[in-house]
Amino acid sequence: MxxxxxxxxxxxxxxxxxxxxxxxEGVSLTxxxxxxxxxxxxxxxxxxxxxxxxLGIYKNIEGTVEKYTNKVGYVPQKISIDWTLPLRVYDxxxxxxxxKDEAIDEALTLTGVMHLKNKNLGNLxxxxxxxxxxxxxxxxxxxxxxxxxxxxxxDYTGEIALYELIKKISDTLNCGILLISHDLHTVMxxxxxxxxxxGHVCCSGTPMDVARNNEYKTLFGEQAxxxxxxxxxxxxxxxxxxxxxxxx
Amino acid sequence: xxxxxxxxALIAGIGVALVTGPLGCFVVWRRLSYFGDTLSHSALLxxxxxxxxxxxxxxxxFIISSVIALILIQLQKKTNLPGDALLGLLxxxxxxxGLVVIGFLTFxxxxxxxxLFGDILAVTTNDIFIIWTGGAVILxxxxxxxxxxxxxxxxxxxxxxEGLNPDRAKAIFTILMAAVIAISIKxxxxxxxxxxxxxxxxxxxxxxxxxxxMVLFSVIGGLLxxxxxxxxxxxxxxxxxxxIIMAALVLFILSLLNIKQSIKLKN
Numbered sequence: 122m123x124x125x126x127x128x129x130x131x132x133x134x135x136x137x138x139x140x141x142x143x144x145x146e147g148v149s150l151t152x153x154x155x156x157x158x159x160x161x162x163x164x165x166x167x168x169x170x171x172x173x174x175x176l177g178i179y180k181n182i183e184g185t186v187e188k189y190t191n192k193v194g195y196v197p198q199k200i201s202i203d204w205t206l207p208l209r210v211y212d213x214x215x216x217x218x219x220x221k222d223e224a225i226d227e228a229l230t231l232t233g234v235m236h237l238k239n240k241n242l243g244n245l246x247x248x249x250x251x252x253x254x255x256x257x258x259x260x261x262x263x264x265x266x267x268x269x270x271x272x273x274x275x276d277y278t279g280e281i282a283l284y285e286l287i288k289k290i291s292d293t294l295n296c297g298i299l300l301i302s303h304d305l306h307t308v309m310x311x312x313x314x315x316x317x318x319x320g321h322v323c324c325s326g327t328p329m330d331v332a333r334n335n336e337y338k339t340l341f342g343e344q345a346x347x348x349x350x351x352x353x354x355x356x357x358x359x360x361x362x363x364x365x366x367x368x369x
Numbered sequence: 370x371x372x373x374x375x376x377x378a379l380i381a382g383i384g385v386a387l388v389t390g391p392l393g394c395f396v397v398w399r400r401l402s403y404f405g406d407t408l409s410h411s412a413l414l415x416x417x418x419x420x421x422x423x424x425x426x427x428x429x430x431f432i433i434s435s436v437i438a439l440i441l442i443q444l445q446k447k448t449n450l451p452g453d454a455l456l457g458l459l460x461x462x463x464x465x466x467g468l469v470v471i472g473f474l475t476f477x478x479x480x481x482x483x484x485l486f487g488d489i490l491a492v493t494t495n496d497i498f499i500i501w502t503g504g505a506v507i508l509x510x511x512x513x514x515x516x517x518x519x520x521x522x523x524x525x526x527x528x529x530x531e532g533l534n535p536d537r538a539k540a541i542f543t544i545l546m547a548a549v550i551a552i553s554i555k556x557x558x559x560x561x562x563x564x565x566x567x568x569x570x571x572x573x574x575x576x577x578x579x580x581x582x583m584v585l586f587s588v589i590g591g592l593l594x595x596x597x598x599x600x601x602x603x604x605x606x607x608x609x610x611x612x613i614i615m616a617a618l619v620l621f622i623l624s625l626l627n628i629k630q631s632i633k634l635k636n
Contacts, residue, residue: 176530195530202523206398207577216520217531231447241578 128156128189129297131266135174135184144170146183147321150314152265152297157288159300159308161331162318163340168301169198171318172267175299190265194258198269198301199369208242210234214257228260229253231286233279255283259290266290284311305332305341309321375603377497378489378556382613384500385553385565388507392474392549393570395542395581396563398522403453404441405563407460409550411437412559416484420477421470423619427499427551430603436549437463440470442543444593446504487558487610489602496555503552514538556595558610568617569594590620 129152136146141226145167152158152175173179174186176195183214192353202208214225229235234250237245249272258266268287272280273331291298302308305315305328315331317324317340324334383428396405415430422429437459444455471479483491511518514537521528523537528535559566571587596615605612 161418167451173526173530176526178526178529191532193531195527197524197526197530200524200527203398203400205400205574206523207583208523209579212579212581213523216523217516217528217533261531 128152128187129154130175130189130299132171132175133185133187135171135186136183137170137174137179137182143320144209144320145320148174148184148201148316148318149166149322150316150325151307152299152334153265154297155295156313157291157298157300157311158314159302159305159312159328160316161302161305161308162317162323166318166319167320168303169269170264172269172299172301176267183310190263192261192264194261194266196254196268197256199256202242204243208241210237210242210245210253213242213253216257218261220260222263224260225256228256230284231259232256248276248279251275252279252283253274253288256261259294262294263294264296266296266298268298270303272307272342280307284308287311343351373491374492375599377492377494378599378609379596381492381497381500382556382599382609383592384497384504385556386591386595386606387588388504388549389553389565390591391418391508391511391584392545393566393591394573394584394587395518395572396546396566397520397570401546402563402567403456403460405546405550405566407433407441407456407563408437408547409554409559410460411467412554412562413484413551414463414470415551416554416559417465417467417470417474420474420479423535425499426554427496427503430554431551433463433551435544436545438543451529463590482608483558484554485558485560485610486608487554487556487561487613489556489599489609491555500552500556503548507548507552510541511545513567514541526529528606556609557613558608561610561614564614564617565594568621572617572624575621590617593620614623 131151132148133257135148137144148167148171149156155238160171162168170179176183176193177186177188184317210229212218214228226235229238232255234252234256235251237249237253242253251272255271256270258268271287272283275283278355284307287298287300300312305355312328315328316322317331317334317337323336323340324331326334340355396402405437411429411505412436416426418424418433419426419429441455441459444450445452448502469480478600480488480491517528517533517535517538520533521538525535539597549566553562553565569590570583570587572590573583577583577586594613597616597619599609601607601616
């Protein structure tokens with residue numbers, strides 16, 4: 122595969138201004154097939170804005186976005202759903218594309234929420250809803266997956282399992298993933314490239330590069346980069362929802 | 370058979386209910402009931418235009434309502450006024466202009482009550498034709514834009530991000546709203562059209578657990594309201610619009626009752 126063909130979305134010096142205030146500016150990054158790009162940065166550093174620029178939700182942007190796919194799965198950070206709609210998990214799975222029942226079941230099983238299939242969306246807990254959001258995005262078998270803080274509200278063990286799942290999806294579907302996290306150490310193992318944002322790109326590179334970068338250390342503190350050592354070992358198993366151990 | 374005014378009214382009413390059912394669900398989901406009111410109030414102006422220039426009433430109402438919808442969209446872009454203030458501004462000023470114009474049209478005898486509240490005696494075979502062909506077009510277009518419209522109703526950014534073009538769906542839906550008001554004005558009257566859109570859909574919301582079921586129940590509720598309303602309109606010599614809306618209200622109240630519990634109580 123040539124380099125050009127594997128590019129899914131490319132931001133060239135992109136930025137977005139709202140009410141005369143830059144939310145983010147000067148971001149250049151490329152998401153390729155089978156690769157995971159992680160955006161990290163403190164609150165208000167423009168992570169979600171960057172994702173929305175990449176997705177084409179913001180129209181009047183600075184710089185350019187080149188998008189080479191229409192098969193997109195999106196897990197937004199904040200989602201306000203109007204409960205005047207009677208909506209089951211099943212209906213939600215079919216929201217943007219008609220997907221076969223097997224694909225729906227497979228995605229719900231992977232994220233561990235198959236038992237909620239016929240439940241009303243309004244009755245789910247935060248963590249359950251988050252798993253449904255991820256299931257919906259992956260069930261489409263997208264080429265580009267954009268995950269904005271996908272594990273918020275999920276308990277710690279579930280969090281690790283979901284990141285392992287995301288890594289697996291990137292490998293099996295060969296899709297490109299743009300992942301947003303406020304927490305570098307939990308996504309370490311699942312990331313190819315890290316972009317650290319603070320209104321602009323403050324540093325970028327492999328997870329190790331970024332963790333050792335001085336600007337990153339000033340943003341997140343010494344401790345954040347020390348946590349690295351804990352995660353440098355390789356996992357040989359994952360934990361399913363029920364806590365059972367599955368070998369990789 | 371079509372010679373009988375009541376049969377004509379029934380056929381027309383059934384046509385209206387088939388269209389207001391699905392559209393009404395979107396009006397409830399998207400919180401557009403005030404928008405519906407604004408369009409239907411502006412319909413009075415459309416009717417006076419029809420009389421002044423000898424146009425077809427439904428066509429004239431459709432044009433005026435669409436223009437009002439476009440003006441609203443422009444005002445939303447160009448002013449900082451909140452949406453409900455703009456809606457009120459357009460609703461009442463277009464109603465006022467319509468009433469003033471009626472005052473000038475002294476050469477025509479107006480049945481203003483029939484216009485405001487619907488009149489089953491006034492339904493012609495031509496109206497039936499307009500309701501059923503217009504209604505079929507509305508439903509086909511709604512079916513075509515269902516996916517993007519529904520997805521953006523649930524969440525605009527998801528729909529936009531995953532390439533469904535929600536803005537286009539919204540613009541088309543606005544036109545459909547104007548069209549449904551145009552075809553239902555004779556049956557329900559311009560003051561009560563929004564009721565026909567909202568009440569059966571609200572009733573359906575109480576008993577449905579999925580969007581498809583809500584649409585289905587909304588259509589059934591609309592049909593029952595039209596049948597009950599028209600028969601009581603004939604029986605008690607009341608205006609057709611209020612009778613239909615009252616029937617819809619009764620169905621809504623029934624939907625509030627817990628059916629299972631009432632069966633248990635009887636046993």
